[in-house]
Amino acid sequence: MQKIVKTIKELVEIPSPTGYSADALTYVEKRLESEGISYRKLEKGAILASLEGESNRARLFTAHVDTLGAMVKEILPSGRLRLAQLGYYSWTAIEGENCLIHRMDGSTVSGTILLHDSSVHTSQETGTVKRTSENIEVRLDLKTTSGEETREAGIEVGDVVSFDPRFIHVNGFVKSRHLDDKASVAILLELASEWKEQKLPYPVHLLFSNYEEVGFGGNAGFPQEVAEYIAVDMGALGDGQHSDEYTVSICAKDGSGPYDIGIRHQLTQLARREGIPYKVDIYPYYSSDASAAVSAGHDVRHALLGPGIESSHSYERTHEESLQATYDLLNLFVKEPMNDENDV
Template sequence: MIETLKRLVEIPSPSGMTDEAIRFAEKELNTLGVSTERLHKGALLATFPGKSDKARLLTAHVDTLGAMVKEILPSGRLRLTQVGGYAWTAIEGENCLVHREDGEAVEGTILVHQSSVHVYKDTNSAERTAANIEVRLDMNVHSVEEVRELGIEVGDFVSFDPRFNVTQSGYIKSRHLDDKASVAILLDLAKDLVKLELPHTIHYLISNYEEVGFGGNAGIPSQVVEYIAVDMGALGDGQHSDEYTVSICAKDSSGPYDLTLRRQFTSLCKEHDIAYKVDIYPFYGSDASAAIRAGYDVKHALIGPGIESSHSYERTHQTSLDATRELLRRYAMTTMGE
């Protein structure tokens, strides 16, 4: 599961540029004999047949935070516009790739304009904004014309170096654990689902526009009754979640999640000794809440591994991935209403 996660986070896939990551998930599932189809929006739908046509849907998203080239500056540096929501300070100093129209990439580094303390008095005090965060290209370019000769243009995607690392103590540090950790969990869980006699058909929706708010809200089979978003639990002051358990969301910015499903998840955790925490995320939305807003008549829930420093350089622990996977496996084996 961790090796799959490593391979996945190293595929650049900011929202809007996710085809390679979708192909990765597609290949992993097809290798297991799982039937898949591409949706018009680019997402991937996979099906695990069960005894009943009354279906469940598990979704996780491969799209990540990123940026686009907003402007080519006279200095030869690039100004950015964000893809997804994050603080500029979260990417300052990060290596990046600028993805040209032809599919090739140019390396660079994201820096505040006043980065040298030997030159600028306000290096520490300067507010980090779209106006002074720049990409310094690793090419000998010093003008707009020279940058354009490289094939770089306004609208080119910019992806961030994930810096994936697993410690001896079991911590996983990387960008884009939101939500590629959950995708890796689903891909690993598929190895069990293809062998189990499922009481209900299960669909996977590998979503590709969650970070910009409209992933997971289309292409949902009509038989789906329960919609489970598998996404991160956010950690911080006032939060109950941690990096070692599966997080079960009671409420986020969209409102409460289905109480029946929440109680089913907590009961499964208690019955099978799965470490869990129930939490509320005030500044959060999921593919499940996007589906509800789109008008789907489904019960919806949100669970996932606890992720420290979300939308920055993130961290979780292997035990959190394991707990999430085990809860989903137990859920897949139950009959609706249990």
């Protein structure tokens, strides 16, 4: 668990909004190389690592390194910036957050994401105005009072903006932005280290994707012999949900439709048999790399599970117990025979 938490910290502190994830992917590559695990890079930039197994059929596990972020949409006459979202979130979820603007030359400028008029001393509407793309701005840590001065500083439309993760590990809790899905990336990296030493019943492919937050990650580039596609993502917590921060969350259905019921039953039976704490849940406003693969036409049986993440797509939190339960269930499942029963 100490290794997993350390890996999460290292990952979330690498800026990797969707479309700008090369550094996070390089981190994954170095980890795989250090373990002697073979991999290849796909054309979209994702990494596919492979472990040998005894069967011709294969399992694939995926987690994504891309995170929420933003892009400079407009440079305002005041010198501040207006943003376009990368991924989906509420503007209130990032208000007051420190950020970095990644210039095309590779350098960065820091700033803060704020309401246009955020001072209660100058506006009586600060507490009630609706937060939208038209009134959320980036206040740059530059001496700039005009759009021209901001451009002279090397900032342009299309520059990527990343959010300060604010990682904290306290009392077993891990608090940070971007636990979706870097918590699961960390789990898969640690499992890869263990699985490479084992005699696996099926070949295992580990796909570290980089476009999940915009819906087309993980939908191509994996071998045809993959029969089971397991997305290791997050369990979304909230009103009406069963998942929590102390169990592994197994998804029955999300916004893309139901997941394979045979694999789901296999996961739940395995968790009950081995005493792994779990919850089955439905995520109404959610999709995954597994559902993207099925939507792209791949003939695979797909499933989704992961640690329970509180305040998803905001300032997120999970607990070591949830990380451990996810790790344990995956570590047992990889050795189980495939269940070909499609209808239960």
